[in-house]
Each structure stands twice: as structure tokens, then as C-alpha cells.
Amino acid sequence: xxxxxxxxxxxxxxxxxxxxxxxxxxxxxxxxxxxxxxxxxxxxxxxxxxxxxxxxxxxxxxxxxxxxxxxxxxxxxxxxxxxxxxxxxxxxxxxxxxxxxxxxxxxxxxxxxxxxxxxxxxxxxxxxxxxxxxxxxxxxxxxxxxxxxxxxxxxxxxxxxxxxxxxxxxxxxxxxxxxxxxxxxxxxxxxxxxxxxxxxxxxxxxxxxxxxxxxxxxxxxxxxxxxxxxxxxxxxxxxxxxxxxxxxxxxxxxxxxxxxxxxxxxxxxxxxxxxxxxxxxxxxxxxxxxxxxxxxxxxxxxxxxxxxxxxxxxxxxxxxxxxxxxxxxxxxxxxxxxxxxxxxxxxxxxxxxxxxxxxxxxxxxxxxxxxxxxxxxxxxxxxxxxxxxxxxxxxxxxxxxxxxxxxxxxxxx
Numbered sequence: 001x002x003x004x005x006x007x008x009x010x011x012x013x014x015x016x017x018x019x020x021x022x023x024x025x026x027x028x029x030x031x032x033x034x035x036x037x038x039x040x041x042x043x044x045x046x047x048x049x050x051x052x053x054x055x056x057x058x059x060x061x062x063x064x065x066x067x068x069x070x071x072x073x074x075x076x077x078x079x080x081x082x083x084x085x086x087x088x089x090x091x092x093x094x095x096x097x098x099x100x101x102x103x104x105x106x107x108x109x110x111x112x113x114x115x116x117x118x119x120x121x122x123x124x125x126x127x128x129x130x131x132x133x134x135x136x137x138x139x140x141x142x143x144x145x146x147x148x149x150x151x152x153x154x155x156x157x158x159x160x161x162x163x164x165x166x167x168x169x170x171x172x173x174x175x176x177x178x179x180x181x182x183x184x185x186x187x188x189x190x191x192x193x194x195x196x197x198x199x200x201x202x203x204x205x206x207x208x209x210x211x212x213x214x215x216x217x218x219x220x221x222x223x224x225x226x227x228x229x230x231x232x233x234x235x236x237x238x239x240x241x242x243x244x245x246x247x248x249x250x251x252x253x254x255x256x257x258x259x260x261x262x263x264x265x266x267x268x269x270x271x272x273x274x275x276x277x278x279x280x281x282x283x284x285x286x287x288x289x290x291x292x293x294x295x296x297x298x299x300x301x302x303x304x305x306x307x308x309x310x311x312x313x314x315x316x317x318x319x320x321x322x323x324x325x326x327x328x329x330x331x332x333x334x335x336x337x338x339x340x341x342x343x344x345x346x347x348x349x350x351x352x353x354x355x356x357x358x359x360x361x362x363x364x365x366x367x368x369x370x371x372x373x374x375x376x377x378x379x380x381x382x383x384x385x386x387x388x389x390x391x392x393x394x395x396x397x398x399x400x401x402x403x404x405x406x407x408x409x410x411x412x413x
Contacts, residue, residue: 023051024306027069027077029062032133032293035324036314043313050306059083069298070095076298078307082130084292085379087120088200088371091129097297097304098127104297104308106131109316117333119368121294130294133315134330136258137362138189138288141265143177143253144278144351150174154280157254161186161223164283168232168253177253179232181243183224187386189256190220192369193286200370202378202407209411211382212404221389221396228390244269256282258290259359263329266349274348279355287365293330331359338363378407 026036033056040052055077057065063086069075070093082090090096099106106128110118117132142157150171157167168179180186191201194216198205211217227233234252236242246252247270255261262279265271282288295311297304313320321337324330332338338360346352372378385403388394 021049021051022303022306023053024079024303024310025053025055025077026079026081026310027055027057027062027066028081029057029059029083031328031330032081035328035330038323038327039314039320042320043310047306047309052310066090073300076300078297078301078303079310080296080298082294082296084120084136084289084294084371085376087130087294088375089373090296091121091123091126091371092373094126095299096126096129097299097301098129099131099297099308100128103305109312112316112335113333114335114363114366116289116366116368117292117294120289120292120371123371130296131311131315132292132294132333133321134260134293134324135333135363136260136289136291137331137359137366138192138256138282138286138290139259139261139279139355139359139362140254140256140282141261141277141279142255143250143273143276145276146171146175146177146250146253154278158281158283158285161190161283165223165226165230165232168227169230171253172232175250175253177251178234178246179252180227180254180256181234181236181238181246181252183227183233183235183390184383184386185233185238185256186227187220187224189282189286189288190223191216191382192288192290193282193284195367195369197367198370200372200375202375202382203370203372203411205370207372207374207411209378209404209407211378211407212401217382217400217403218396221386221400224386225389225396248272250276258292259331259355259362260291260329262347262350262355267329275351277350278353279347279350279358281358281362287362287367289366289369292333331363374407374411377410381406381410 028036033054036054066080113132114135117135121130121132122128152167152170156163171177171179199210202209202211204210234246236246265277297307301307316334318334318336321332321334325332326342343356343360344354347355382403385399389396389399
């Protein structure tokens with residue numbers, strides 16, 4: 001009888017232990033899904049009763065799935081990964097938790113994280129809807145071998161936009177390589193610099209379009225037009241197969257993006273070009289952010305406190321932030337993680353250059369900008385009008401005026 005009772009008791013204990021286990025779901029895209037999986041090795045040691053399911057999808061598929069999940073409140077993860085480009089739309093959806101409130105209190109960590117990234121995850125109406133984990137300080141990656149052949153120095157590329165274009169002419173003349181993949185790349189940098197306080201790239205604090213009134217857009221369009229007229233862009237879009245080939249073959253000499261591009265070049269875009277690339281600041285020493293990753297918690301998530309515990313570990317743990325940078329090139333948003341020997345080490349792919357310290361310096365100079373739900377729509381409209389300038393000869397002033405009108409009209413819907 002005692003043996004039977006003990007057996008039943010053991011079964012009950014096993015059942016109870018099984019019943020108390022929780023499953024936390026994290027939705028992410030490459031390579032954030034790999035960062036989370038690597039972090040779980042340590043995090044789960046203090047959460048042995050938690051199973052974590054990481055749902056990884058390709059970048060576009062992930063954000064499409066999350067848009068649907070938030071709209072229908074079905075298939076929601078506990079932790080949602082959001083890339084900067086989608087942040088405005090998701091943050092103002094009203095479907096994400098305000099992480100500045102109890103029990104999260106992300107506001108307590110605000111001084112520990114770069115201010116511009118915290119500002120990007122905050123809206124006046126919804127609060128702190130997302131917590132930054134990595135950032136993309138803007139950098140110019142250029143083919144050092146091609147620049148040398150053309151007798152172009154990095155300072156020639158960065159002194160001004162005029163000297164940047166003149167350097168491109170020299171490089172093309174000496175090597176046959178284009179300056180940039182697409183003239184749009186230059187516009188993208190220019191419109192992200194000199195943004196007024198409390199404004200975003202396309203909208204002011206009241207949500208009104210600034211495309212027609214800000215000189216950033218006229219300058220960006222005119223520079224892009226000049227680069228196309230001079231035959232200095234390869235007319236290929238970023239992330240296309242043709243773009244990847246241009247980086248491998250050296251038919252494009254400059255690519256301006258976030259500092260994370262260095263890791264992509266080394267690991268899969270153009271590993272055969274090791275030692276040929278260098279990194280420097282953007283023209284006119286523009287300090288701007290290019291992309292970044294955020295974590296959020298849907299209001300209808302099942303395990304909110306556990307979700308925040310994992311997010312806090314991923315974003316506020318110095319060792320974890322540094323490991324993500326060292327293994328996956330995710331530049332840390334946590335200020336305390338932006339130090340140590342790794343930052344001072346030479347980057348072999350960049351010819352032994354100590355590039356990380358310059359990226360850190362750029363990150364410290366980036367000013368906070370706001371995000372808005374119609375940012376993606378505004379970007380599409382501006383790019384469409386620029387294409388008309390580049391391919392159909394449309395006047396810059398008219399293109400900007402038309403873009404501004406379309407954005408205002410779409411924003412009112």
C-alpha cells in the first residue's frame with residue numbers, strides 16, 4: 001500500500017512539475033533569431049521551468065506575419081522583434097505594451113542605453129513601446145584598393161559631398177568602378193542628417209509632412225540627380241543579387257549603410273574581398289543611424305513578465321550585448337557594452353583597421369529622431385518621385401512638391 005502511495009505521489013509530482021512549465025514564444029528574423037538562441041543557453045539556467053520557442057522567418061515575412069498578428073490578435077508571440085523601418089507603424093498601433101510602466105519600468109534603464117534609440121522606441125501616445133538591442137551607426141565602406149589606384153584618400157571621400165562626387169569621377173576613370181550602387185543611397189543619407197529636434201525623417205512633431213519644406217530633401221534629390229548624370233551609380237538596388245555581385249567583383253567602390261554592413265561583407269556578401277575594404281565616416285561627417293533592432297511585448301501576449309525578463313537580459317546585460325556584437329556584429333545599444341578590448345582590436349577584413357572605435361564615436365553623436373506610423377509610406381512615395389527625376393527627367397522641385405502632397409493625402413486617411 002505504501003509503495004502504491006509513493007508511486008502515485010511521484011506521478012503527481014511529475015505531473016505538477018510538467019503542468020507548471022511555461023512556454024515563451026519569441027518571433028524574430030535573421031540573425032536576431034540566432035542571437036536569441038545563443039542567449040538562451042545562459043538565460044534558461046535561471047529559468048529551468050521555461051521552454052522557449054524561437055520562431056524565425058525571413059525579414060519581410062516576419063514583419064508581414066507580425067502585422068497580421070497585431071491586427072487580428074492571433075498568433076501573437078510573447079516577444080516580438082521589430083526592425084527600425086517598421087517601428088513607427090507598430091509602435092503607434094496601440095497593440096504593444098508600454099514598457100515604461102509597471103512591471104517593466106524600462107524608463108529606469110533609459111540612461112543605460114543610447115538616447116536616440118530609446119527615443120525611436122517611444123511615442124507620446126503609446127509610451128515606450130519597444131526596447132532597443134542593437135543600433136546601426138552610419139558608416140562609409142569603400143574599396144581601399146580601388147581608391148589607391150585612383151589616388152583617392154578617405155578624406156577626399158568624406159570632406160564634402162562635392163569632393164565625394166569628384167572622388168567618384170577619379171575612381172571610375174582609373175578603375176571603371178562605379179562610385180555607388182544606386183544614386184538613391186546618397187539621398188537616403190542626406191535626408192537623415194540635420195533633422196530638427198522632435199521631428200522624424202518625413203514628419204514633424206504634429207505628424208505633418210516636412211518633405212516639401214525641409215532643405216534636406218532638395219539637397220538629397222539634387223545630389224542623387226548629379227550622381228546619375230555623371231554616370232557614377234550602377235543603378236542596382238541594395239540586397240539584390242546584382243548588388244551582391246557588384247560588391248564581390250569590385251564594380252562598386254562605396255557602400256554607405258550601418259556599421260553592421262562590415263560583418264555582412266565579411267561573412268556572406270563578399271568574403272573573398274578581405275583586406276580590400278576600409279570603413280570611414282560619412283561625407284561631411286554626418287552622424288546618422290541606419291537601422292536597428294527592437295524588442296516589444298504585445299498587449300495580448302500570454303507571458304508578459306517572463307517576456308520582459310528575457311528582453312531585459314538581451315538588452316541590459318553587458319556580457320550578452322558584447323557577445324552579440326562579437327559573434328553576430330550586432331552593435332550594442334547598451335552604453336556599458338560599448339567598451340572593452342574588442343572595440344580596440346583591429347578588424348582583419350578591413351585590413352587591420354580599428355574601425356569599431358570610429359563607429360562608437362559616430363553613435364555618440366547621433367541625435368534622437370522620432371518615428372511615425374506612415375514613415376514606410378512616405379519613404380515609398382519619396383523614392384518613387386526620385387525615380388521619376390532620375391529616369392524621366394522630372395524637375396526636382398516638382399517631384400518634391402508632388403511627394404509632399406501625396407504624403408499629406410495618404411497620412412490623412
